[in-house]
Amino acid sequence: MRADNSVDQDQPEWDKERFTAYQKVLDEFQKYDNTAGVFVGNEVLNQGTSRSTHLRGMI
Amino acid sequence: MKQYRDQKRYRNIPVGYSAADIAQLRPMLQNYMACRPEPQERLDFFSLNSYEWCGSQADYATSGYSKLQNMTAGYNIPIFFSETGCNVPPPRTFDDQEAIFSPEMSDTWSGSIIYEYVQEANRYGLVSYGTPEAPK
Numbered sequence: 001m002r003a004d005n006s007v008d009q010d011q012p013e014w015d016k017e018r019f020t021a022y023q024k025v026l027d028e029f030q031k032y033d034n035t036a037g038v039f040v041g042n043e044v045l046n047q048g049t050s051r052s053t054h055l056r057g058m059i
Numbered sequence: 060m061k062q063y064r065d066q067k068r069y070r071n072i073p074v075g076y077s078a079a080d081i082a083q084l085r086p087m088l089q090n091y092m093a094c095r096p097e098p099q100e101r102l103d104f105f106s107l108n109s110y111e112w113c114g115s116q117a118d119y120a121t122s123g124y125s126k127l128q129n130m131t132a133g134y135n136i137p138i139f140f141s142e143t144g145c146n147v148p149p150p151r152t153f154d155d156q157e158a159i160f161s162p163e164m165s166d167t168w169s170g171s172i173i174y175e176y177v178q179e180a181n182r183y184g185l186v187s188y189g190t191p192e193a194p195k
Binding site: 022023026027029030033035036037038039040041042043044045046047048052055056058059 | 060061063064067069070072073074075076077078079081084088091092099100101102103104106108141
């Protein structure tokens with residue numbers, strides 16, 4: 001997994017490690033009543049759709 | 060993440076995704092991420108990083124925004140522009156914002172975010188402060 005936890009779209013991993021990292025972000029930002037939303041990804045799927053089930057799993 | 064949020068009884072913070080504007084993929088991806096009967100299997104919002112509106116001569120029809128609107132009318136979840144701001148050719152006039160909030164689009168789109176606040180090497184910034192980055 002990349003050090004900055006960004007998703008490599010050729011080898012996406014939605015594993016416990018990434019899920020835990022995402023959880024920690026939400027754990028922290030949910031404390032603020034002005035947190036407007038969170039993104040499960042930005043521009044992850046740019047070529048082809050073979051990884052789309054992986055992306056939807058992150059929702 | 061939505062299941063985790065709900066299990067922890069956190070506030071119902073919207074969980075979404077921001078997509079690159081790739082014409083061959085986006086309409087399908089938009090639907091794939093949103094058209095599920097179970098709320099926990101679909102996004103709370105979808106957003107688009109769009110740099111189609113370029114130059115001071117562009118308008119709703121020529122910019123491609125009318126096509127974006129056609130492909131999105133009737134969408135089942137909120138959608139907005141998570142990034143906007145083609146900066147070539149200069150000057151950057153922000154006319155796309157007027158279109159997004161116009162009658163043609165404002166019933167469908169929930170607003171727009173400008174890319175970006177701080178000036179960086181790629182020159183999309185609105186303000187600059189601190190030590191400037193060297194251009195690449």
